[in-house]
Each structure stands twice: as C-alpha cells, then as structure tokens.
Amino acid sequence: MIILAVIILFFCGIFPTEKLLVHCNSWIDLANTAILPTQKQCGKVGISNRIMGGGETYIDEFPWTALLLYKNESSGELGSLCMGSLINQYYVITAAQCVSEDKIKADITLQGVRLGEWNIVTKTDCENSQSGREFCAPPPEERGIANIIIHPKFNPRKMTNDLALIRMTKKAEYTEFVSPICLPLQKGQQYLGYANSTAEISGWGENKAAARSRTKTKARVKILNLIDCVDTITRSGGYGYTYSSFLQTCAMGDGIAACKLDTGAPLMVQDTKNKITSYYLIGVFSSVEGTCELRNSPNIYTRIYPQIDWIQKVVNS
The missing domain is CATH 2.40.10.10 (Trypsin-like serine proteases)
Known part of the structure; x- marks a missing residue:
C-alpha cells in the first residue's frame, strides 16, 4: 500500500493529471492507501442520541x-x-x-x-x-x-x-x-467553524469539582469572532501573545472552558460529505489562563485548515 502511494505521488509530480488514470489529489490517494484514514474510518459519530451540552462522555465517544x-x-x-x-x-x-x-x-x-x-x-x-x-x-x-x-x-x-x-x-x-478523527481536507471545509457556529470539545481538564476530571468530559461551545476574544483577553490582563484570525480561532460556552490540562485537545464539528456524517478536527487547544477560575475567559485554538500542507508533508515523509 505504501509503495502504491509513493508511485502515485511520483507520477503526480511529473506528469499532467489528465494523462493519468489516477486522480492526483495526494490527500485522497493517501487516504485510500491507508496512510490517512478513509472517511468511513475517521470521525465516528455515535448512533445513540447523545446530545452535547456538558458532562461525562459515553465510554466510546471521541x-x-x-x-x-x-x-x-x-x-x-x-x-x-x-x-x-x-x-x-x-x-x-x-x-x-x-x-x-x-x-x-x-x-x-x-x-x-x-x-x-x-x-x-x-x-x-x-x-x-x-x-x-x-x-x-x-x-x-x-x-x-x-x-x-x-x-x-x-x-x-x-x-x-x-x-x-x-x-x-x-x-x-x-x-x-x-x-x-477526520481532517478538513474536502472542498468547502475551510469554512467549518465560522463565527457564531457551534463546535464541541472534550478532555480530562479541570472542572468545578476537581483539578482534574476522572472521566472524559464533553461540552458544546460557540465559535466567536477572534477580535472580540482578543478584546476580552486584553481587558483581563492578556497573555502577551500574538493573534491571527487566519491561524487561530476562539471558542467559549456558558461557564464552559477548556482548561490547562486540556492543552492540545480537539475542537470538533460534524460535517456531512458523500452522505457520511463525521467529526472533523478544526482546532487544537492552545492558550488559556493557568486555571479555570475565570470561566468567562475565551479559549484560543490553533486552526487546522491553514496547516494542512504542513501536516501532509510530515505524514508523507
């Protein structure tokens, strides 16, 4: 399978795509050769009625x-x-x-x-x-x-x-x-997680009862305009970081926040492609205050879509 992927990439880099019998979209080709998961393998959505809002996940969620x-x-x-x-x-x-x-x-x-x-x-x-x-x-x-x-x-x-x-x-x-989890590789998915839409988070970080949750928790959050989040962060003292709406996004829920031990955790949305509904990774939790005492402080996430080329390069190598 890996040899096939290398052959495809080799020919795609040399010959025009119209002269080939393979489709030279390296992400799709690699997904079909198991270097990346296929759409049916990634972003599993539970079949039961699992409404997000906040609390403990089911044992097989995310x-x-x-x-x-x-x-x-x-x-x-x-x-x-x-x-x-x-x-x-x-x-x-x-x-x-x-x-x-x-x-x-x-x-x-x-x-x-x-x-x-x-x-x-x-x-x-x-x-x-x-x-x-x-x-x-x-x-x-x-x-x-x-x-x-x-x-x-x-x-x-x-x-x-x-x-x-x-x-x-x-x-x-x-x-x-x-x-x-699926990556946002398909047409139109650069728009996933636009301002005022909702997304989901999950982790084991701090909650109101303890410094660390024993079981994996989940919550639904709202995607906010980054500029509004930066204003809020600045008023609360700020982190001294640089913010870019192209590279970062912001999310928050009512009294719900990702916390220090959730650093690196996913920001996720559901999307339907080819009649298959899956979870897609749109952000990775990046910065927050040291604890969750200030629960109205917005959370900053590194956006995934602008980094697809870098991810591709690493995985291909």
Whole structure:
C-alpha cells in the first residue's frame, strides 16, 4: 500500500493529471492507501442520541482523544499534562507547547501516548447502560514516541503555529474505542467553524469539582469572532501573545472552558460529505489562563485548515 502511494505521488509530480488514470489529489490517494484514514474510518459519530451540552462522555465517544504521558525525572512519577488527537494509525496531533523544550520543565520528559482511555483512575473502564447492563472497554493502548515534529514556525513567545505531530513507535489498532478523527481536507471545509457556529470539545481538564476530571468530559461551545476574544483577553490582563484570525480561532460556552490540562485537545464539528456524517478536527487547544477560575475567559485554538500542507508533508515523509 505504501509503495502504491509513493508511485502515485511520483507520477503526480511529473506528469499532467489528465494523462493519468489516477486522480492526483495526494490527500485522497493517501487516504485510500491507508496512510490517512478513509472517511468511513475517521470521525465516528455515535448512533445513540447523545446530545452535547456538558458532562461525562459515553465510554466510546471521541475515540481519537489521546493522553500524553510525562515522567517526572525527579520523583519518577508518570502523569498526563496534555492531550492530542489521533489522525491516523501512527500520528497524534497536539499543541507544540506540550512537546517544546521551551515550554516543558527541565525535569519533565514526554514518555508516550495513551489511546482509548476514559476513566483515568480505574484499571478497567466500564459504564452501565440504562438497562443496568455493564459495558466495558479493553485496556487502553500505550505507545512510545518515535519522533516529535514541531511546526517549523512555532513561536513560543507569541504562541503562533502552536502545533506538533507525534509519531508513535507502534501503530494504533483501530477499535470501537480507538479510531482517528477526520481532517478538513474536502472542498468547502475551510469554512467549518465560522463565527457564531457551534463546535464541541472534550478532555480530562479541570472542572468545578476537581483539578482534574476522572472521566472524559464533553461540552458544546460557540465559535466567536477572534477580535472580540482578543478584546476580552486584553481587558483581563492578556497573555502577551500574538493573534491571527487566519491561524487561530476562539471558542467559549456558558461557564464552559477548556482548561490547562486540556492543552492540545480537539475542537470538533460534524460535517456531512458523500452522505457520511463525521467529526472533523478544526482546532487544537492552545492558550488559556493557568486555571479555570475565570470561566468567562475565551479559549484560543490553533486552526487546522491553514496547516494542512504542513501536516501532509510530515505524514508523507
């Protein structure tokens, strides 16, 4: 399959597309050769009536969410400080600040990625259905780190292009609890997440009851005009970062915010293409105040669509 993808890319780079029997759209071709997931493999939408608003996810919701595992070299403890999203069997996308030496303390090292997690304090994740039957997931998949690719234009002082790709040492095994989210690759999807539309977020970050949620949570948020968010952030003291409506977007809900431990988490929307409704990744959580005490503070996300070419280059290599 990989050889076929290389052949397609080779010919697409040399010969005009009208002279070929293959369609030289490298994203579509690569998706069909399993380097990227097909539309039927990514962005799974649950079949039950799961209305978003805020609260605990179902055990198999958002199966692309990943926990980044860090080791405290001083204490030897292992824990999670950031999140990411699975985009194919080898790659997880996250915020650059989660893997950059400029942003991580000297005694903290990234050790791996955990996929298929739901409850971070139980060895086996189970939930009960309305009928009382117990539904359990297999153990989470843990993968080592083969390579970390930080966006070449990431600026840790301005927090622009806050994206990184993590290549895992072993491919993810797709199950009901582990599968990738779709990327906005198709025609017209550059408009996903326009101002005043709604999107969804998920993570294990701080909530009103605890510094970290035990189970994966979810919420619906509203996409806001970035300029309005920057005004609000500036009035509250600001982060000292640079903002660009092309590279970033802003989202917030009523008293709902992504929090510090959700850095790298996905901003998602549903879209229907080819009569298939799937979740698409439109942003990666980038910057917020240190805690969630100020719940009216907007959240800044790095937009995915402007970074498609960079993602393509990394995955292709």
